[in-house]
Each structure stands twice: as structure tokens, then as C-alpha cells.
Amino acid sequence: MKMNNDYHHIYDLCKKHMHSYVLAETTDGSQLDGIITGLDDEYVYFAVPIGPDEHQNMPSLEDYRQFGYGYPGYGYPGYGYPGYGYGGYPGYYRPRRFRRLVLPLAALTALSILPWY
Structure with missing residues (x-):
């Protein structure tokens, strides 16, 4: 155009x-x-x-426990050992800045x- x-x-x-x-x-x-x-x-x-007020839309630990998947980055239920998996520390996410x-x-x-x- x-x-x-x-x-x-x-x-x-x-x-x-x-x-x-x-x-x-x-x-x-x-x-x-x-x-x-x-x-x-x-x-x-x-x-x-x-x-800072826009970060409230980020996922929290309660959001993940609600659906039974455990902490973010730890895979789906029934796979691997509890508490182990991919993704790092429980409840940690890098907040977006932009x-x-x-x-x-x-x-x-x-x-x-x-x-x-």
C-alpha cells in the first residue's frame, strides 16, 4: 500500500x-x-x-494449584517425581517489564x- x-x-x-x-x-x-x-x-x-498495578494479572501459585498441576514448570501430574522437573523454583516467574x-x-x-x- x-x-x-x-x-x-x-x-x-x-x-x-x-x-x-x-x-x-x-x-x-x-x-x-x-x-x-x-x-x-x-x-x-x-x-x-x-x-506496578498491571502486574496483578500475572499468574500466582493459587492459579496453578486450582487446576491440580502443582507449581509452574514442574510438568503435568503423574509425570516424574513430585517436586522435580523442568522450570526452576516453585512460584518464581520473571515479571514482564513491557x-x-x-x-x-x-x-x-x-x-x-x-x-x-
Whole structure:
């Protein structure tokens, strides 16, 4: 698909700041900060930091015990010895720090670089 000239400026800005931490403003006035991870003729792909309140959706030990599978990473019931298996320590998971967000180029009105600190 051929890109509209109206979006060519924002496309060039996104391409110039690829893999940079930026502040993006959308047509509805909302702002988001994140890292530009990808770009094509229609969409911009961001890695947006996850706030502390968003970690509540991560699995907990109670979620795994509810279905009878034991701790995460320890296989299915009836396989291997109890307490042994693949996956590391019981109840440990590496929390995600970013989530993926895809925005159309048409939704962006401004883009500015932010410092990492």
C-alpha cells in the first residue's frame, strides 16, 4: 500500500527514532511513552513499560494449584517425581517489564525523544 503524504513526516520521525525511548501523542490528545520496536507503512510498534498495578494479572501459585498441576514448570501430574522437573523454583516467574502496543500511523500527531533516566 502506498503511504499517504500526510503520514510521511511522522513515518520519517518514527524511522529516525527506531529503538529509542519516545513520547508519542495521538490524535485524541492522549500521550504514551515507550520504545519504538517496529515500523511499516501503516503501523508503529511500541514496547510500553508496565506499571506496578498491571502486574496483578500475572499468574500466582493459587492459579496453578486450582487446576491440580502443582507449581509452574514442574510438568503435568503423574509425570516424574513430585517436586522435580523442568522450570526452576516453585512460584518464581520473571515479571514482564513491557507490553506490546500497535498504533496506526494515522493516529500519531507528535513524537519526541525522552531521556532513559
